[in-house]
Amino acid sequence: MRFLILVCALCLAWLPRITSAADAGWWNDDWSFRKAITLDSGPKGGNLAQAPGRVPLLIRLHSGNFQFDGVAQNGSDLRFIASDGKTPLNYQIESFDPVLGVAQIWLDVTDLPAGGQQTVWMYYGNSKAPAQSNGAATFDPDYSLVYHFDDNAGAPPRDATAYNNNAQAGMLRMVDDGVAGKAARFDGNTVVTLPASASLATTAGGTFTFSSWIKLDALPTGATLVYARRQDGKALLIGLDGGVPFVEVDGDQPQRSQPGRPLKAGQWTHIAVVAGSGQVTLYVDGKSYGQVAAALPALNSPATIGGDAPGAATGAPAIASFAGEMDEVRLSRTARAAIAIETDVLSQGAESKLIQYGEDEKKSGFGFGYFGIIVKSVTADAWVVIGILLVMALISWIVMWQRGRYVGEVTRANDRFLDRFRAQGTNLLGMAAAEAQPALQRELGKSSLFRLYEVGAKEVWRRRDNHGRLVIASESIEAIRAVMDSTLVRENQRLSRSMVLLTIAISGGPFLGLLGTVVGVMITFAAIAAAGDVNVNAIAPGIAAALLATVAGLFVAIPALFGYNYLLTRNKAVTANMQVFVDEFVTRLAELHRDVEKSEPERAVVG
Template identity: 35%
Template sequence: MRFGKTFFGVLILLIFVTGGPLSAEAWWDAKWKYRKKITLDTSAQGADIKEALTDFPVLIRLHSGNFNFANAKNDGSDIRFLAPDDKTPLKFHAERYDPAEEMVLLWVRIPRLSPASTQDFVWMYYGNPAAPAAQDPGGTYDPSQLLVYHLGEKEGVPKDSTAYQNHPREFAGKLNAAAAVGRGASFSGKTDRLTIGKSPSLVFSKGFTFSAWVRLAGPQEDARLISWDDGKQAALAGIAGTKLYWSFPADKKKPSLEKAVDLPAQKWVHVALTADPIKGLIVYTDGRERASVKLPGPLPDPASDVVIGGSLKGEKALTGDLDEVRISGVARSAAWVRADAAGQGPETMLLSYLDEETASSGGLESLTIHLLIVTARSITLDGWIVIGILVIMGCMATIVFLDKLLKLRRTKKDNSAFLNSFSSSANFRTLKEREGDFENSSLFRVYCTGMEELERRVEKTEAAGGRKSLPVQAVTAFKAALDRASLQESRKSTAGLLILTLSISGGPFMGLLGTVWGVINTFAGVAEAGEANLAAIAPGVASALSCTLMGLLVAIPALFAYSYLSSEIKNSMAEMNVFTAEFLTRVEEEYGGKA
């Protein structure tokens, strides 16, 4: 009984823990039918960010593997992002929303990104046909972000996504090239460059950060990555061969990092250059610090145009590709640079996308359930036949388990009551008259069988004129009657367990039969058609694997049920053996015995 209470207590606790949060989580707005939880992992196993970041722009990359495009508007204008409190909207904008190509790039401003944590997340809502657009590119970035070029335009001149609107004054290059984040810009090494005009917002007195994804076409002949020419105040970062170098004006001196790091050709590398009056110049690649040097004084602001991929004189042009070019008016921290590199790359360790949830009947429907429904639609007739047989086996096993469970509980309760009465009664013969009190007791039924045999033997002895005692042969016959009754009770307890055994051993093999048959049919169809494609193979494979899944769903619970019932029956039979031994001893004490 104690084990049963513990078992059901744990079961209720599991239901509360797993099911409780789903029903308790609020829904931001009922007009939005769907939402998705996106988690941010800054632990050592994730992006490995060791400092807290505020107002950090995170890249949300959606595709057919983690997003159902059919559930959102064609232009994505119904998408909203909310903080973990499910109340606070977050600023965001789309770099790219292309349902035809099933590719979406969204930038979301995260108020606070905790260090070494797996608890941060955001909600993404969608599925409201009447929702207006709510993007805010300028609000996606903090005030220190002076310029952001996603370079995702198909043609024309790139646009600045920040509120400062520092659009290029001139651009000579090729857009719409495949890049690290999405689309990028290609520079041919001739006269290609991107020129940014002088702007009052380009102030670097507090610090400076330049970052971009860079892919070199090959070794460079002293190509400029970023520069501004202002006489003695000229600042430049370039590449000689495959070595990155950088010098920055400070107090009429030019501290520099000569050939600070190697940039391999034909490979995307995240490059970040920071300048800080206190920390000096630092070079990062792929989010890791590679070189640094101290600055002797404050940082001057550029007095000329800033050029990316070349120089104002049209020389030292870059041959390669760039993506996600950014300039900040502060020296971003190592954690910020690390988060940029880890979060923007094609194989990000920062984000995880959970199942889609649906607002329906006041509860949430998982994408897993939706996919199960889709799978069910693809199951063929032979698959349904196998699944039908397995369902029947599962139902029979469930009925047997519940029937045995209830009977064992009633038997256990009445056995306990009978044993208490038997042990405390001075005259055990009177218990036979209390049949109504021990209706479900297996021990009482054994007791009644023994009493019937005992009374016959006593009457036979008294009729022969003997004394009120039993010969050894009579006691042996009494013991045999107890053993026979115990055997009958054992058979009654184990009756029906064969159904569970068949479910355990036969369920997986029946499912495997359906799987093999389904795979054979699938490939036979492919052979007959003469060509193979995913759309033709997927339904048959889904149908085949569904049979194996159903076989395991039948066998695994049946195995647990069988183990539990076997343990309870074993305990009950052990209790019966103890009772028969005690009953035999009391009979021998009262009636003695003679040869």
């Protein structure tokens, strides 16, 4: 019994160590924690048929995949290490809010393969580490402009690349429901003007890429512009006509892409345009949507986002400005491959299978691991249930330990008593002599058989006549048995004392754990409904944490069940020995009674 309890205690003590991180391969001992992030381009992940090469991927952290414990308040101690465990990767923190439990980080993946997996490590937990977030290093030199729209309200958008192509005009209102962090709200009147820098200029027949996420307030009845650049009667226009995306190239003559299906209002959609090799291709959500067989004209005038610049459309029909939200506007000096556009959509979309988040690990000692993620996701009500179950487990272990120790002492003492009792031979009351009692009490005081014997012997000694002889009538035999049986019942009660607590733990533990699980699942789904987030990474930790209450209930019930059955078997053996002894004592007493009756017919005397 004690061995069973010791095993349970050791399992409980070593449980956190099961998920501890191996110190081998730790990048830097100054960082206390790390998190595995798997980039899966295989069939079960992003399913990329070609290798996109170097791409900036969006690492989206939230309370479902990261607990924000042990990390700096502004994320300055974050470091990303390549799969070799040695090479630091460039990154840019767009937003980091540990209070709300959300963060958006752009990670520069130098070589993303096709149809495979690689694991990068996110290290954190170093209060002395300086910030290293750097957009200029994260986005490759061919990106000439990247607007995250993470600026303060009323300020023109700032460029995240090394070219510093900050907007020259256009005060936008920022909203919090962007694809990545904040987004820009265009009211149909505001136009953002880009600088006429050399890095943004296009050459005749050159290469160019535009991409952005857009969300329409409502489908426009006419044409609206998302991006425009005009110069000397030539233009590159990207917009929507009745909600249908288009790209138009005005060279010697205007050419517009063929129409397709309109977009849906109130839904984020990725738009990209790639120009190169005498062809301009329009992509919607990473898929080819339309084409124009035309070379890109030479343009070095200021471009605009969200509409035309005032007076820019001289001699051309006026096109309305964009009304809706816009996020992640990017311009490139090169023609991005179709697989790169597809990778952007996979990485930045709400349901990204390309990026999978692993467990949090601690450098040494006890790690967080899967168990740590579950524990940190447990709600207050579940902690109450688990606390009650742990108290029940402690009580049941104490009961098992005490009852196991008690029944063991009784069994060993009974064995010693039987040896002494058998040695008395026909002297049935020899051990009841007054002079032998102190020594017998020290040796056999814990024996239930000895206590039965004492009660029986006292009942026999009570039947003395005036001359000090023991006189036992026939009816006295059954009276002595009744007294011994009542003592046997009390001895059984002593054996079964507190056993009811084990039955409560066995039957009540799983039900109480189930109650905690059901309540936890209800709260998890209620939180999901309130947040409107159906991402599995937001659901799984809450469900797993809710199931911890059931595990705790089984953790209480299973050892209690084993201990109860073990103790019950031992108690039954002791009870059987007591019943046999009562029968033996009374039977031998009856034999002596009959012998005396034969020798003295007038009365029965024992002694």
